Amino acid sequence: MKIHEYQARGLLLQYGVPVTPFEVVSDPRAARQAAERIGGTVVVKAQVHAGGRGKAGGVKLAKDPAEAEAKANAILGMSIKGLVVKRVVIARAVDIAREYYVGIVVDRATKRPVYMVSAAGGIDIEEVARTTPEKIVKHPVDPAKGLSADEAASLASAVEARPKQAALVAAVIAKLYEAFVGVDASLAEINPLVVTPDGEVWAVDAKMNIDDNALYRHPDVEAMRDTDEETRETTLAREMGLSFVKLEGNVGCLVNGAGLAMTTMDLIKYYGGEPANFLDIGGSSSPDKVVAALDIITSDPNVRSILVNIFGGITRCDDVANGLVAALKTRPVSVPIVARLTGTNEEQAREILSEHNLVPAETMDEAVEKAVGLARRGA
Amino acid sequence: MSIFLDGDTRVCVQGITGRDGLFHTKTMLEYGTKVVCGVTPGKGGRDVEGIPVFDTVKDAVERTRADASIVFVPARFAAGAITEAADAGVKLIVAVSEGIPTIDAARVYQRVREVGARMIGPNCPGIISPGRAKLGIMPGWIHCRGEVGVVSRSGTLTYEVVDQLRRHGIGQSTVIGIGGDPIIGTNFIDTLQAFEADPETRAVVLIGEIGGTDEEDAAAFVRSSMRTPVVSFIAGRTAPADKRMGHAGAIIAGGKGTAREKIEALTAAGVPVADRPSEIPALVAAALGR
Numbered sequence: 327m328k329i330h331e332y333q334a335r336g337l338l339l340q341y342g343v344p345v346t347p348f349e350v351v352s353d354p355r356a357a358r359q360a361a362e363r364i365g366g367t368v369v370v371k372a373q374v375h376a377g378g379r380g381k382a383g384g385v386k387l388a389k390d391p392a393e394a395e396a397k398a399n400a401i402l403g404m405s406i407k408g409l410v411v412k413r414v415v416i417a418r419a420v421d422i423a424r425e426y427y428v429g430i431v432v433d434r435a436t437k438r439p440v441y442m443v444s445a446a447g448g449i450d451i452e453e454v455a456r457t458t459p460e461k462i463v464k465h466p467v468d469p470a471k472g473l474s475a476d477e478a479a480s481l482a483s484a485v486e487a488r489p490k491q492a493a494l495v496a497a498v499i500a501k502l503y504e505a506f507v508g509v510d511a512s513l514a515e516i517n518p519l520v521v522t523p524d525g526e527v528w529a530v531d532a533k534m535n536i537d538d539n540a541l542y543r544h545p546d547v548e549a550m551r552d553t554d555e556e557t558r559e560t561t562l563a564r565e566m567g568l569s570f571v572k573l574e575g576n577v578g579c580l581v582n583g584a585g586l587a588m589t590t591m592d593l594i595k596y597y598g599g600e601p602a603n604f605l606d607i608g609g610s611s612s613p614d615k616v617v618a619a620l621d622i623i624t625s626d627p628n629v630r631s632i633l634v635n636i637f638g639g640i641t642r643c644d645d646v647a648n649g650l651v652a653a654l655k656t657r658p659v660s661v662p663i664v665a666r667l668t669g670t671n672e673e674q675a676r677e678i679l680s681e682h683n684l685v686p687a688e689t690m691d692e693a694v695e696k697a698v699g700l701a702r703r704g705a
Numbered sequence: 706m707s708i709f710l711d712g713d714t715r716v717c718v719q720g721i722t723g724r725d726g727l728f729h730t731k732t733m734l735e736y737g738t739k740v741v742c743g744v745t746p747g748k749g750g751r752d753v754e755g756i757p758v759f760d761t762v763k764d765a766v767e768r769t770r771a772d773a774s775i776v777f778v779p780a781r782f783a784a785g786a787i788t789e790a791a792d793a794g795v796k797l798i799v800a801v802s803e804g805i806p807t808i809d810a811a812r813v814y815q816r817v818r819e820v821g822a823r824m825i826g827p828n829c830p831g832i833i834s835p836g837r838a839k840l841g842i843m844p845g846w847i848h849c850r851g852e853v854g855v856v857s858r859s860g861t862l863t864y865e866v867v868d869q870l871r872r873h874g875i876g877q878s879t880v881i882g883i884g885g886d887p888i889i890g891t892n893f894i895d896t897l898q899a900f901e902a903d904p905e906t907r908a909v910v911l912i913g914e915i916g917g918t919d920e921e922d923a924a925a926f927v928r929s930s931m932r933t934p935v936v937s938f939i940a941g942r943t944a945p946a947d948k949r950m951g952h953a954g955a956i957i958a959g960g961k962g963t964a965r966e967k968i969e970a971l972t973a974a975g976v977p978v979a980d981r982p983s984e985i986p987a988l989v990a991a992a993l994g995r
Binding site for chain 2: 432455456470507537539542569581584585587588589591592593595601604668669
């Protein structure tokens with residue numbers, strides 16, 4: 327789950343990370359008042375779940391409260407990568423002598439959290455990783471023991487030579503790891519971590535993604551979910567336990583299993599079509615899920631045909647067929663549906679569906695070809 | 706021969722009194738798997754389908770000599786259950802549970818390794834040695850005994866491929882689903898190594914998907930260390946970047962983990978990669994010299 331910068335700032339603050347003083351506001355007048363309270367030059371930052379906010383014009387300096395109000399007025403309501411800015415952070419601006427990157431992700435290869443620090447802070451770290459990977463120091467952390475003070479000091483000294491500031495950076499590095507584990511983040515980064523000309527150390531940005539699997543033990547973090555940042559369909563899918571990703575094509579997909587669902591998309595492309603979505607109904611075949619899945623697929627105006635691809639193992643084809651029939655009763659669908667249900671109880675499924683106006687198919691290839699053809703004719 | 710389990714493997718079902726645990730205990734027993742005990746804390750002393758239930762894995766192992774376990778407990782208790790099995794001396798632990806927090810999986814992985822056990826999964830369908838034993842949730846009837854090993858990060862896609870192999874008269878030595886999470890106990894290389902050492906396995910089907918670099922690592926291993934022919938399929942050619950495609954591990958992040966990179970690495974290692982699952986049986990037949 328993604329959270330906003332202001333939320334990540336709040337979490338890091340709880341763990342003692344020195345985050346620049348900030349407030350989050352949703353109207354220009356409040357921006358002015360926040361700037362007055364914070365004092366001096368401030369930075370006005372758009373709060374959306376998208377990278378590249380600066381490049382999009384969503385981050386501006388303001389030297390006084392009046393300018394903060396004007397900048398907030400310009401940024402609030404603007405659209406960044408299709409997301410409308412509803413809130414801005416007003417944060418104290420600090421002078422920069424040096425800026426670093428510090429971040430943690432779980433590394434699949436070492437199967438451990440990996441700390442990354444770089445003296446090349448403030449810029450796109452993925453770009454640094456691609457072009458000059460030697461500028462990033464990586465350190466896998468033992469997940470059972472955690473990060474020791476020595477490890478934090480060693481990472482800090484890799485970027486900061488001055489002993490006093492290196493100690494401050496090491497403290498941030500230690501606290502960021504505590505926050506990472508404490509809220510079950512899948513990514514936590516401060517970019518940049520700034521050393522001022524006076525020798526102070528400040529986190530001037532904060533990014534955290536939270537491990538979806540661990541949200542059950544962090545209701546306070548779960549409450550940070552901003553459903554404004556997702557579509558109604560995405561919210562419905564999550565609430566119903568469906569995996570759903572919207573795509574740009576016109577063949578809607580309803581599949582059981584993530585690998586099979588991806589393969590179905592790939593085959594649609596192979597046969598010259600474009601998938602409208604990824605949708606995995608998971609292991610359960612309850613009619614409720616099938617109803618929700620059809621609701622989600624048909625609310626996309628691009629969809630010209632729907633492909634149901636089920637391999638019945640533990641999931642029984644007749645259960646899915648009954649779910650489909652129930653769904654079609656509550657919600658008539660105007661586009662053709664190609665149904666390929668194979669595996670456990672496929673004969674019963676065929677019988678159940680035969681009285682309904684569905685296009686049957688035996689194999690995945692046949693089903694995909696038919697769905698692509700029907701979408702083309704309906705386009 | 707088969708890899709990781711055989712007809713003599715003695716199985717403990719963790720979470721045997723739950724809905725899934727109970728259902729799959731029945732299907733595993735029907736398949737002929739030697740399920741010798743079950744564990745549900747607080748329900749020791751009962752029996753399920755004639756299988757004795759214990760409060761702890763330690764008790765269960767002492768009394769029944771179970772050497773493998775399958776974990777059906779809910780995600781929030783699963784890490785504890787896997788650790789308990791490892792500490793009780795269980796050598797093969799299949800974690801079916803989906804939704805284990807990643808940091809817990811990292812800690813469990815380390816613990817399982819320290820005691821010298823093997824974890825398959827989490828978030829996996831398990832492992833089957835057709836005609837001998839089934840330690841998982843896959844439908845037994847689609848499998849048939851033979852000489853092709855199958856390893857996959859997926860569930861139903863694996864069933865699809867196995868079903869097509871059977872329809873083409875190609876049996877399997879062992880079929881293993883290694884799981885869809887970012888941190889898993891047994892990866893492609895571990896499995897390829899075991900297939901290479903198995904005299905019964907004469908060809909391997911590797912079914913990968915977007916996310917991570919396990920397929921690239923597998924390609925390097927095939928090139929350096931395998932004589933057994935390998936054919937492959939990679940799901941997610943059309944997956945967009947930075948979106949989790951169902952599996953927690955199936956995500957193209959920071960431009961890494963694309964299907965294209967994986968297909969290129971495998972092709973360069975001499976592994977033919979099917980464009981569609983329906984092309985796999987022919988590739989396998991060719992690899993077997995049929």
